Every structure is written in structure tokens, then in C-alpha cells.
Amino acid sequence: MDLSPLYISVKTALLATGLTFFLGVYAARYAQKLGRWQGVVDGVLTLPLVLPPTVIGFFLLLFLGRNSFCGRFLQYFNMNLVFSWEATVVAASVVAFPLVYRTARGAFEQVDENCIYAARTLGMSENEIFWRIIMPLARPGIVAGTILAFARALGEFGATIMLAGNIPGKTQTMATAVYSAVQAGDQETAFLWAAVIMVLAFLIVGVLNYWPESYYMQGRRRRHAGG
Amino acid sequence: MKRQGWFYLLLLLAVMGLGGCSSEREKPQTEIYVSAAASLTDALQNIGTKYEAENPSVKIIYNFGSSGALQTQIEQGAPADVFISAAPKQMDALEEKGLLLEGTRQDLLANEVVLIVPKDSPLTISSLSELAGTAVGKIALGEPKGVPVGQYAGQIFKSLGIEAAVTSKAVYASDVRQVLAWVEAGEADCGLVYATDAAVSDKVRVLLKAPPASHKEVVYPVAVINSTQQERAARDFAAYLGCESAKNIFKEFGFTVK
Numbered sequence: 496m497d498l499s500p501l502y503i504s505v506k507t508a509l510l511a512t513g514l515t516f517f518l519g520v521y522a523a524r525y526a527q528k529l530g531r532w533q534g535v536v537d538g539v540l541t542l543p544l545v546l547p548p549t550v551i552g553f554f555l556l557l558f559l560g561r562n563s564f565c566g567r568f569l570q571y572f573n574m575n576l577v578f579s580w581e582a583t584v585v586a587a588s589v590v591a592f593p594l595v596y597r598t599a600r601g602a603f604e605q606v607d608e609n610c611i612y613a614a615r616t617l618g619m620s621e622n623e624i625f626w627r628i629i630m631p632l633a634r635p636g637i638v639a640g641t642i643l644a645f646a647r648a649l650g651e652f653g654a655t656i657m658l659a660g661n662i663p664g665k666t667q668t669m670a671t672a673v674y675s676a677v678q679a680g681d682q683e684t685a686f687l688w689a690a691v692i693m694v695l696a697f698l699i700v701g702v703l704n705y706w707p708e709s710y711y712m713q714g715r716r717r718r719h720a721g722g
Numbered sequence: 723m724k725r726q727g728w729f730y731l732l733l734l735l736a737v738m739g740l741g742g743c744s745s746e747r748e749k750p751q752t753e754i755y756v757s758a759a760a761s762l763t764d765a766l767q768n769i770g771t772k773y774e775a776e777n778p779s780v781k782i783i784y785n786f787g788s789s790g791a792l793q794t795q796i797e798q799g800a801p802a803d804v805f806i807s808a809a810p811k812q813m814d815a816l817e818e819k820g821l822l823l824e825g826t827r828q829d830l831l832a833n834e835v836v837l838i839v840p841k842d843s844p845l846t847i848s849s850l851s852e853l854a855g856t857a858v859g860k861i862a863l864g865e866p867k868g869v870p871v872g873q874y875a876g877q878i879f880k881s882l883g884i885e886a887a888v889t890s891k892a893v894y895a896s897d898v899r900q901v902l903a904w905v906e907a908g909e910a911d912c913g914l915v916y917a918t919d920a921a922v923s924d925k926v927r928v929l930l931k932a933p934p935a936s937h938k939e940v941v942y943p944v945a946v947i948n949s950t951q952q953e954r955a956a957r958d959f960a961a962y963l964g965c966e967s968a969k970n971i972f973k974e975f976g977f978t979v980k
Binding site (some may be wrong): 561562679 | 788791794797865867868910968
């Protein structure tokens with residue numbers, strides 16, 4: 496039984512989650528400072544959440560395919576993104592990005608502004624304020640967003656199969672492995688991968704519900720409701 | 723801000739409403755579902771239009787895909803009336819399961835496997851064994867498990883002894899038209915498709931024909947599915963595929979008629 500889809504899926508999802516974490520938090524931090532362009536930029540950054548993965552795959556091919564500007568640039572270094580493992584990370588990151596971006600933005604907006612004002616009067620720099628006041632207070636939301644991003648990256652199919660293909664041992668994730676198995680009439684393999692994915696999904700939901708941070712917040716809420 | 727929200731909501735509903743308005747067409751009396759190999763797309767659509775013109779009460783609904791995927795669909799009970807596969811293998815599987823209507827199976831067409839490259843590709847290959855060499859980067863093939871053109875390709879490479887070398891360069895498509903699309907776009911350096919697929923595209927050119935001895939004969943069988951609800955119409959259409967005018971259309975597209 497070829498277990499490469501499991502390794503590829505997990506590797507891809509972990510790397511994609513790491514990338515989107517930094518990109519998403521960065522984008523959320525600076526999104527509010529855009530003023531007039533905020534609406535447009537916000538729309539574009541949230542788009543992958545609403546677009547069908549096949550449309551995302553189509554645009555990725557358009558912008559990163561061999562005949563595109565980026566594609567030809569990469570060709571210079573003898574690199575080709577399409578049908579490579581890196582493409583699975585790109586596809587997974589694009590679809591997972593809005594999840595981190597939106598939840599991070601939401602978490603940042605929930606932070607009590609008085610804390611920030613107080614910090615400013617005490618002479619903290621903007622950077623210090625971000626890392627020592629805003630981030631810790633926004634942590635539960637950001638953690639939740641990151642876990643959702645991981646789940647989304649793990650389950651990505653449409654854009655992945657269009658950009659990275661479905662090459663066993665190289666770019667075949669668990670999701671595309673199920674698809675191939677069904678296409679070939681191999682019910683057993685399809686069941687196997689579906690079961691593995693379901694177990695992982697349950698674990699992710701479990702972490703989401705019982706991660707200590709959320710417990711901490713639930714505890715706080717209970718105590719406040721009582722007082 | 724709230725007014726902006728209402729504006730977008732109304733705009734969204736308007737766009738969806740426009741999409742929903744389609745002119746009411748009278749439903750024809752009979753609809754036949756034809757599951758056919760992807761390589762038959764253009765030829766069959768042509769034939770279907772002709773057939774519907776001659777039989778106004780019948781509507782042909784096509785379902786094109788890889789023969790393996792179509793076989794699985796039919797095995798799982800998908801409502802297909804007629805099935806045309808690109809290899810006997812998938813039809814045999816259905817016959818063994820007793821899913822075909824007795825006496826309706828017949829061999830319809832034959833085809834050839836060719837090596838294609840993007841039109842402006844600098845690649846020059848004089849024999850298929852060179853596919854194992856370093857001049858070729860990525861080869862687009864049909865997935866060997868369910869796509870007949872992928873299975874024929876596997877047979878060719880086996881006969882040449884270059885299976886291992888090719889596998890490391892292969893990208894697998896879910897049907898032959900996707901192989902064509904990849905070579906057209908240049909995402910793959912070359913690919914193996916049917917001669918008829920190469921003929922419908924002006925963005926690729928044929929480098930080589932696979933020697934017929936290197937793979938099993940490419941035969942397209944047609945049959946009526948047992949569970950059909952439109953037996954007479956299905957038998958009629960299947961028979962029509964073997965008549966003179968249909969045969970001429972197939973020949974126009976490059977198929978060999980049996």
C-alpha cells in the first residue's frame with residue numbers, strides 16, 4: 496500500500512499553513528491602514544474563500560503556467576512550477592490564506608482599543624504594541640484561524656489537481672488519491688484514504704474545540720457570566 | 723455602510739435572477755444518455771445533431787469522459803442508455819457483470835496512437851524509444867488504471883522496454899482530452915493521444931505514429947446498457963452509429979470504421 500499521499504498531504508499542509516500564517520497575520524495587521532483601497536484589497540484577499548477551487552486553479556495556471564510571465568521567469572532558472580510538488584503548496588496556500596487573514600483581522604478588531612491607547616501613553620512603540628499587547632490578546636482567534644487553514648490545506652483538491660497534476664509519489668495528495676481510486680473503480684483504496692482523511696478531520700475538530708486557549712476563554716466567560 | 727450592503731445584495735440577486743431566466747423549451751418526448759470516450763467528443767456531437775434533426779422527438783445527452791470512469795459510473799448505476807468505450811477492456815468488464823443488453827454489442831471504430839508536441843516545439847524524435855532520453859522533459863499520458871489511451875501507452879512502453887524511464891517523467895491525465903490540453907498549453911513537452919484528437923487541434927503537431935504492433939488494437943465497441951428505460955430509442959441510436967452517414971462523419975474526423 497503506497498502511503499506517499501499521506502506524507503505529501505501532511506508535508507504540503509504544514510508548509511502551506513506556516514506560509515499562510517505569516518502572510519495572513521501580516522496582511523491583517525496592515526489591511527486597516529490602507530484607507531480608500533481597503534475595500535478592494537480586502538475583496539481580493541478574501542476571494543479564494545468564495546471562488547470555486549477550479550476557478551482558482553484556472554487563474555493559477557494563467558499566472559504561473561509555462562506561457563505566463565512568471566512561468567517564463569522561472570524557466571530562466573530551469574524551474575517549472577506546474578506539475579511540481581511546490582505547486583501543491585502554492586495551491587493549498589492560496590485557498591487557506593483567506594482563513595488566516597479574515598480570522599486574524601477579526602481577532603485584531605476585537606482587541607480592546609483602550610489597552611492600545613494606554614500602551615501608547617506609556618510610550619510603547621507600535622511594534623512593541625503589536626507583539627506584546629495585540630498578538631497575545633488576539634491569540635485564540637489566530638490559533639483557530641490557523642487550525643482551519645491547516646484543515647483547508649489538507650483537503651484542497653480542485654486547484655491542486657489543476658496546478659500540480661496528480662502524479663503518484665510526487666504530487667498525489669490524499670484527496671487526489673481518492674479521486675484516482677474512484678476513477679479506476681478501486682473502491683478499497685478509496686475507502687482507505689477516505690477513512691484516513693476522516694480520522695485526521697476528527698482530530699482537527701477535536702483540537703479546535705479543546706485547545707487550551709479556547710478552554711481559557713470559555714473559563715473566563717463562565718466566570719464573568721457568574722459575576 | 724449598511725446601504726452598501728443592500729446594494730451588493732440586490733446586485734447579487736439580480737445577477738442570479740438573470741441566470742435563472744431561460745426560455746421555456748418544449749421537452750422532447752425521449753432523452754437518451756450516451757456515455758462515450760472523450761476522444762469521440764467532436765465526431766459524436768456532429769452525429770448527434772444530425773440524428774436529432776432526423777428524429778425530432780429524441781434528444782441525445784452526451785456524457786464524455788475516460789472509458790474507465792464511465793465504466794465505474796455505469797457499474798454504480800448511473801443512467802446511461804448507450805456506452806461507447808475506447809477499448810474492449812471496459813466493455814468486457816460490463817459484459818461480465820451482465821450490464822449489457824444481449825446482442826447489442828458491436829465493434830464500431832478503430833484508431834491510432836500518435837505522439838504529439840506543441841506546434842512550435844523544437845523537439846525532434848525519430849523513434850518512440852527516444853522518449854526515455856534526456857531531450858524529453860515531461861510526457862503527458864492518460865492514467866493507466868482507467869484511461870484507455872494510457873493503457874495503450876503502457877503497452878507501447880512495455881514493448882520498447884522503457885517503462886521505468888518514462889514513468890519518472892510522466893504526468894497522468896484523467897482523460898485523453900486533458901492530455902491534449904496539456905500539450906497544447908506546453909505544460910508537457912509531448913504526449914500520447916489518438917490520431918483523431920491530434921486532428922481536431924491546431925496547436926499541436928504529430929511527430930510519430932505508434933507502430934500498430936506495439937500495442938493492442940485500438941477498437942471502440944458500442945453497446946446498449948441493460949438498465950435502459952428507452953430501449954427502442956437506444957437500440958435505434960446504436961444502430962444509427964453503424965449506418966452510412968454516421969460512418970462518413972467518423973471517417974471525416976479520422977476514425978477507421980469497422
